[in-house]
Amino acid sequence: MSQVYEGTNKVLLAEFFPLSAIATTITGAKKLEVLSQNHGATLWVPEDLIHIKGAKNYTISLKYHIAQLWQTQRAFVFCLATGAVVRLIAPLLQHKSTDPAVVVVDETGSFVISLCSGHQGGGDQLAKLIALQLGATPVLTGASNGLGLPAVDMLGVPFGWRRGNGEWTGVSAAAARGEVVQVIQEVGSTLWQNHLPPGHSFEFGASVTPKAKIWITAKLPSTPALPEIYWHPRVLWVGIGCERGSSRHLIETAIGQVFREHQLAEDAIAGIATIDIKADEVGLVELCQERHWPLKTFAADVLRTVSVPNPSQVVEKEVGTPSVAEAAALCAADEVRLFVPKQIFRLQRELGAVTIAVAEAEKEYIGRTGKILLVGTGPGQLDQITPAAKTAISSAEVVIGYSLYIDLINSLLSPGQIVESLPITKERQRAQRAIELANWGLSVAVISSGDCGIYGMAGLVLEELQSIGWDGKTPSIQIFPGITALQAAASRVGTPLMHDFCAISLSDLLTPWEVIEKRLEAAAAADFITALYNPRSQSRTKQLIIAGDIFLKYRDPNTPVAVVRSAYRQDEEITLTTLEKLLDVTVDMLTTVLIGNSHTRTHANWMITPRGYLGFGS
């Protein structure tokens, strides 16, 4: 069965949508075209600019046009003088927590300025991603960028934490000045701490003299003496049992009262949990919609298995489980801890009654669907990575890969990104970890050298996903190709791959040797130019010898062979030799061997396979 479908190559800038790109000149429009063509942004140009593919025209003055769009857009990218942009948006700016991100690209496409809403609006991140696309320099002027610190008002964003009360400007300023900022983290993931720059001024223990504090807590603020901010990871599941017809107002008031009494922040609410027969309870459904809370429901059979402090026989008789609120809260929170035992709540002159219990989950609810970006980083050197792959790495909240490759792309990483490098043998663990984090809601880049789909991590991730019954959509997947070793190696010696070729990995760790041998025979017999990957390791030495012998059965001993080690890396070594002398050259796991076909020749240190323009076999 064949199926036509639209590829999903528009995930990279998705979080900035709706995104309007605005240019007033042809040069500017050409600069921003990539945003509309590759990423689906709306490109706006004045009416007199024709021939800009896919652009829309604005027909009123730019000032009014922007004003009309302002409320509906997450981000604006202008190719216009910064001064002009400042004048256009000045009357529209309200607050950094609500304004869209505003980014300005200069007409030469050399610089991408994050102008407004750099942190909370994501302007800095957007500027970085666009700069990578255009090969430009991002201009970020926020203080935390200079220090290499994650901005204090951004550090919980990947985990869906809510910003609570606090002196956000004061604490940001203290961090920017490099003053000691004490972090008191009571709940939520600590993964954000794993890629802080050396010498950062966050103190995680009891600090001697903090100048400011960051609370990461489910609790409400007390009266602070210092500048303090409150991040609220969404760890609290509110279990609710209610009489039929209890109003939204009643339920909301009950939650409010219970939270106030226990000094808990409503921003820390992950969602609501109840029994399945309440899935259509109007007040509950309305409240969840309004507050963007998920409503988790459980069957009575499940709830009755949970041990709770306050079971009730009356409830059991009615719905078949001795507890709804406590049991549902615990089920939703994976039974970690009941924070508030059940409390019954009524309002005078209102029908209905609500029972509320609160449980705390170990892991916060992120509230997003995650994605996995499978990225090929090319042979090694940074400029051999595609702009799209660089953008993918930069945009990801988590980067997972083999330590050597993480080191090679280190300069693309930013503070606040979670970086997990695992030893070379832990491929499956890497794939499973990526899936676990993406299923939780994070965007995860899994990097492989070369092309990720050629003896790389991409295949493994897809296989693992398939084995756990993935629906093909969630988490979403996007694959970023890279220059594979055979291309990199070929480019260093000439044009050996100009005719039909194949790749064979000599590693028999995952493939039986008989299969490899059969393929070597077939490739040699069919006169394919052949790239040998994983040709030899310290313990696997005989494979290359056998491969050489097989090819010698079918090809001239003088057939040109290129041995390319660490192409595009600092320790690159290139040797042009012949089939019969192949074993005289040092070959290891960082090497690719290219064996020419019967027409391949060398010319002054270059390896050339004729395509046939000058006559086949000439």
Ligand code: SAH
């Ligand atoms: N996904 C990678 C291949 C991984 S298998 C890619 O597409 O290139 C690992 C093998 O690739 C190594 O044993 C070696 O044969 C080859 N290889 C990877 N990087 C290389 C480089 N920079 N130079 C030469 N060979 C390389």
